[in-house]
Amino acid sequence: MKRQSISAAICLAIATSAISIVPAFAQSGPGNFGGVSTVYSCSRDGDPINLRARAGQQSRVIGRIPPGRSVVLIGNARVAGGYTWRKVNFFGATGWVRGDFLCS
Helix, strand or coil: CHHHHHHHHHHHHHHHHHHHHCCCCCCCECCECCCCCEEEECCCCCCCEEEECCCCCCCCEEEEECCCCEEEEEEEEEEECCEEEEEEEECCEEEEEEHHHEEC
16 A cells, blocks of 8 residues: 555655646747747748847847747737737847747
């Protein structure tokens, strides 16, 4: 009986630790990352994505982010010009990118 109690305790400890490392979010659409703080740049054609001064395609480009590079999400999303925009930090540069060019 004592062995079963120890086995059950070990299984519970493993299950509990596994739950804590599994993210409790899922991407539910382009640009919606449900609490994720780090995401990756991804473009359909493999070109770098534009980092803009403000949310919107008419805003000034302040940098370019190569595909597959990690960026840190800052704050909430905004909608401008029919796209969802996310404020990000990329190596100290803070700006806006279209949410559909970000992958989790």
